[in-house]
Amino acid sequence: MTARPLDAGDFGTWLVGIQQALDGDGGSDVPCDGCTACCRSSQFIPIEPDETETRSHIPPELLFPAPRRPEGHALLGYDEHGRCPMLVDDACSIYEHRPRACRRYDCRVLAATGLGLAEDADQPLVAERARRWRFAYATPGDRDRDESLRAAASYLDDHAGDLPEGAVPAHAAPRAALAIGIHDLFLGREPDAAAVGVAVELRARPRAAGSVRRPGP
Numbered sequence: 705m706t707a708r709p710l711d712a713g714d715f716g717t718w719l720v721g722i723q724q725a726l727d728g729d730g731g732s733d734v735p736c737d738g739c740t741a742c743c744r745s746s747q748f749i750p751i752e753p754d755e756t757e758t759r760s761h762i763p764p765e766l767l768f769p770a771p772r773r774p775e776g777h778a779l780l781g782y783d784e785h786g787r788c789p790m791l792v793d794d795a796c797s798i799y800e801h802r803p804r805a806c807r808r809y810d811c812r813v814l815a816a817t818g819l820g821l822a823e824d825a826d827q828p829l830v831a832e833r834a835r836r837w838r839f840a841y842a843t844p845g846d847r848d849r850d851e852s853l854r855a856a857a858s859y860l861d862d863h864a865g866d867l868p869e870g871a872v873p874a875h876a877a878p879r880a881a882l883a884i885g886i887h888d889l890f891l892g893r894e895p896d897a898a899a900v901g902v903a904v905e906l907r908a909r910p911r912a913a914g915s916v917r918r919p920g921p
């Protein structure tokens with residue numbers, strides 16, 4: 705049976721909001737409606753040094769130093785079932801104090817870019833949810849941006865090995881976030897014409913695409 709589609713909202717409004725969230729300006733506002741798929745998907749949650757309020761609500765033994773990050777950066781892991789240890793009775797037990805990465809996470813980035821949606825995706829629960837989102841397009845310009853997002857995502861998928869080492873995240877959600885960040889380069893252009901701009905942009909960008917949560921190994 706095909707799962708019921710979910711209303712993802714107006715595409716243009718969503719895109720402005722998610723770009724702001726990925727740039728560190730505010731959080732996402734996902735209509736999760738009881739879904740906890742991303743909390744059950746074996747994800748390491750990065751906690752930044754200034755997140756003192758969040759840290760005060762997480763038992764210290766659940767945090768460990770983030771590899772290859774400066775001192776003070778931590779990760780919150782997951783249990784043997786891939787569940788966040790702060791998920792209690794199928795709800796976030798520290799919701800008001802949840803990590804910044806959780807506030808910014810939005811599985812609609814997968815729906816918008818087409819990344820991480822396959823049946824055999826490394827996060828099947830999130831993929832199942834993301835496949836159900838349907839955006840509304842108010843203007844032809846929104847359709848153009850949607851196409852440029854998908855073109856940027858396909859380009860990153862096809863050329864990850866040719867671009868500077870480490871510039872293209874291996875996992876779908878941060879890769880989708882990067883596609884959102886560079887999609888302007890594909891607006892009204894063939895992918896080959898956007899390629900030079902992509903290489904310049906990726907050299908200038910920090911390696912981690914914001915604080916999007918990354919799946920575990």
Ligand code: SF4
Nearest residue numbers: 736739740741742811
């Ligand atoms: S997978 Fe998506 S809808 Fe489900 S809890 Fe995470 S962000 Fe919300």
